[in-house]
Amino acid sequence: xxxxxxxxxxxxxxxxxxxxxxxxxxxxxxxxxxxxxxxxxxxxxxxxxxxxxxxxxxxxxxxxxxxxxxxxxxxxxxxxxxxxxxxxxxxxxxxxxxxxxxxxxxxxxxxxxxxxxxxxxxxxxxxxxxxxxxxxxxxxxxxxxxxxxxxxxxxxxxxxxxxxxxxxxxxxxxxxxxxxxxxxxxxxxxxxxxxxxxxxxxxxxxxxxxxxxxxxxxxxxxxxxxxxxxxxxxxxxxxxxxx
Amino acid sequence: xxxxxxxxxxxxxxxxxxxxxxxxxxxxxxxxxxxxxxxxxxxxxxxxxxxxxxxxxxxxxxxxxxxxxxxxxxxxxxxxxxxxxxxxxxxxxxxxxxxxxxxxxxxxxxxxxxxxxxxxxxxxxxxxxxxxxxxxxxxxxxxxxxxxxxxxxxxxxxxxxxxxxxxxxxxxxxxxxxxxxxxxxxxxxxxxxxxxxxxxxxxxxxxxxxxxxxxxxxxxxxxxxxxxxxxxxxxxxxxxxxxxxxxxxxx
Numbered sequence: 161x162x163x164x165x166x167x168x169x170x171x172x173x174x175x176x177x178x179x180x181x182x183x184x185x186x187x188x189x190x191x192x193x194x195x196x197x198x199x200x201x202x203x204x205x206x207x208x209x210x211x212x213x214x215x216x217x218x219x220x221x222x223x224x225x226x227x228x229x230x231x232x233x234x235x236x237x238x239x240x241x242x243x244x245x246x247x248x249x250x251x252x253x254x255x256x257x258x259x260x261x262x263x264x265x266x267x268x269x270x271x272x273x274x275x276x277x278x279x280x281x282x283x284x285x286x287x288x289x290x291x292x293x294x295x296x297x298x299x300x301x302x303x304x305x306x307x308x309x310x311x312x313x314x315x316x317x318x319x320x321x322x323x324x325x326x327x328x329x330x331x332x333x334x335x336x337x338x339x340x341x342x343x344x345x346x347x348x349x350x351x352x353x354x355x356x357x358x359x360x361x362x363x364x365x366x367x368x369x370x371x372x373x374x375x376x377x378x379x380x381x382x383x384x385x386x387x388x389x390x391x392x393x394x395x396x397x398x399x400x401x402x403x
Numbered sequence: 404x405x406x407x408x409x410x411x412x413x414x415x416x417x418x419x420x421x422x423x424x425x426x427x428x429x430x431x432x433x434x435x436x437x438x439x440x441x442x443x444x445x446x447x448x449x450x451x452x453x454x455x456x457x458x459x460x461x462x463x464x465x466x467x468x469x470x471x472x473x474x475x476x477x478x479x480x481x482x483x484x485x486x487x488x489x490x491x492x493x494x495x496x497x498x499x500x501x502x503x504x505x506x507x508x509x510x511x512x513x514x515x516x517x518x519x520x521x522x523x524x525x526x527x528x529x530x531x532x533x534x535x536x537x538x539x540x541x542x543x544x545x546x547x548x549x550x551x552x553x554x555x556x557x558x559x560x561x562x563x564x565x566x567x568x569x570x571x572x573x574x575x576x577x578x579x580x581x582x583x584x585x586x587x588x589x590x591x592x593x594x595x596x597x598x599x600x601x602x603x604x605x606x607x608x609x610x611x612x613x614x615x616x617x618x619x620x621x622x623x624x625x626x627x628x629x630x631x632x633x634x635x636x637x638x639x640x641x642x643x644x645x646x647x648x649x650x651x652x653x654x
Contacts, residue, residue: 171654208497212652230409233499240497244490246420248427260416261498289427305494 161186161343162207162313167216169202176202178367179216184343184360186312189335191358191375192347195395199367200347201241204317207345208238221312234262237311239319241347243302247291251282251301254290258305272308279334280304295322303331307338314344320353332357351387354378365395410501417500417508421482422515430481431516438474438520442466446527459537460545463527464621467549468585468613471517471556476577478516479560480570482509483648487568492651506645510554510561517553521546541623548620551633552613556581558640565647588612 162184169177177199184190194200205211207218209229218225221235246254255276259269277283280300285293290301299322306314319335320328335344335357346357354361355375363371363378371378371394375387382390425431445466447453486492495505531537560577567573586592587608597605609615616629 169654205493208493210493210496210652211654230499230501233497236497238494238497240490240493242490244494246424246491247489248424249420253423257416257420258498260419261413261500263412263499 161221162345163219164203164207165217165219167203167206167218168214169199169206169211170214176367177206177213180364180367180369181216182362182369182372184313184345186343187340188360189339189344189346189358191354191361192345192364193349193351193354193361193391194364196349198364198395200364201317202367203364204238204241204315204345204347207315208236208240209233210240234309235312237306237309237314239299239302239306239316241317243299245290245298245301245305247289249290250288251277251286251290251304254301255304255308258308262309264309272310276304276308279307281330296324296327299323300327300331303334312342314338314342316344317347318349319346320348320350328353351391354387363391363394370394411504411507413498413500413504414508414511415504417505418512421509421512424481425478425512425516431519434474434478434516435520435523438470439523441474442470442524445470457535460527460531460542461621463524464545464549464617468552468617471553472581472585473578475513475517475553475556476560476563476574476581478513479557480564480573480577482513482561483565483644484568484570484573487651488570496651502645502649506561506641506648510558510641510644513557513561514554517557518550521550521553538623544623544625545620548617548625548629548633551630551637552617555584555613555633555636555640558637558644559584562640562644562647565644565650584611585613588614588616588618 164180164182167177167180168175180199180203182190192200192204202211206213207220207225209225209232213226217227218232220232223232223235225232246257249257252273255273256269259272264272277286280303282297282300282304285297285301290298293301299319303316303319306316320331323331332353335346338344339359346353348354358375361371361373361375361378362369371381371390373381378387378390379385382388382393425434442463446463449466451462483492486495528539528542531542532539559580560573563577563580564570564573567576589612593605593609596608616626616632619626620629
């Protein structure tokens with residue numbers, strides 16, 4: 161479904177992503193973990209076609225983001241970091257724009273928008289402008305935009321950031337419900353989310369993969385049985401090696 | 404051919420969203436009110452509309468380049484800078500949209516607001532018809548060229564807005580560039596260029612002047628040269644706009 165091959169990106173001297181490769185099959189929810197500045201968001205942005213990779217490729221549902229960007233982007237649902245949205249629109253207006261931008265057939269637009277609103281539980285705020293919504297609702301409107309066209313691959317950058325525990329549970333349930341039919345990549349730095357949502361976890365540090373495991377396998381690598389210590393050990397190690 | 408058409412698929416969604424954004428906020432209304440107020444003030448107070456003794460709109464049209472130079476960058480400044488500062492450019496670039504349609508959709512939304520401003524000046528046209536017998540064909544033609552000129556000013560503002568995330572910076576830079584293209588036809592500027600760089604360059608500079616190209620139109624003469632100039636000018640800045648907006652993808 162999603163195949164990443166040797167993605168590279170540098171910003172000036174800084175090599176943000178250094179030859180990242182992995183594949184995600186249908187039915188997998190991949191947790192994409194790493195400390196701040198590890199290259200998580202840069203990788204996500206390259207897969208989404210927002211940023212051009214220096215080299216390497218990502219194929220989404222068989223279409224290359226480098227040579228067939230529009231086709232690849234059509235097969236992808238993307239929630240950017242911080243869920244940027246148009247503040248002057250109401251959620252239904254925003255979703256209507258997304259539906260038009262994604263060239264959904266007119267006959268399907270209404271039902272797609274209704275389904276996305278129901279799935280992301282934003283029906284109570286449909287009359288308000290996005291600019292006046294709380295952080296949690298904004299995130300969910302962004303999520304609604306990402307799942308609107310029912311894409312085979314979902315790329316979610318911090319989808320539960322800023323949500324209260326109830327909202328987090330609702331988003332987790334939604335992801336679990338969609339998981340069997342999709343390949344989902346979730347970037348997060350909230351480690352407690354990982355066992356609850358993901359079937360596989362990749363830890364990146366300094367633009368390289370330092371671990372590719374099931375959440376259980378990751379736990380085994382820790383000294384005291386918590387993900388925190390496994391995460392610290394893996395990323396410290398990478399730091400020591402590069403030093 | 405299909406691939407080519409795909410590039411413009413994004414025009415309509417973008418155009419609708421941008422036009423909606425102008426009218427969802429006080430932006431468009433404030434622009435229209437201030438634009439009409441100032442053009443009215445210049446026409447009546449500065450150009451003494453009633454004292455010219457002739458029933459035509461030349462005291463009105465003569466101010467267009469100057470008013471556009473100040474106000475249209477204000478209309479265009481948000482087009483791209485707002486996306487970058489709010490982070491929505493990331494959302495936009497992740498959608499399967501063609502850049503040409505995106506650029507034109509944004510430009511045309513701003514152009515439509517400017518066109519509404521021009522339409523709202525029609526009472527002046529009606530007034531001169533009430534006062535005398537003006538050459539209505541000539542006035543219609545001047546309106547048309549003025550609209551093209553408005554598009555040219557907007558294309559400068561839109562392109563520069565893609566260079567910065569600050570709307571204020573975009574506005575100031577656009578006014579400066581717009582001033583250069585407006586005043587390139589000023590005798591003051593031309594004689595300055597002439598004494599510094601010679602007559603050849605002064606002629607060249609004058610070729611790019613909005614004032615000189617708008618001058619014939621103000622007399623009611625339709626010069627193909629002027630129409631081609633404004634259309635070509637807009638095309639050039641629109642291409643620059645597309646290039647500058649795509650630059651985002653390189654990081």
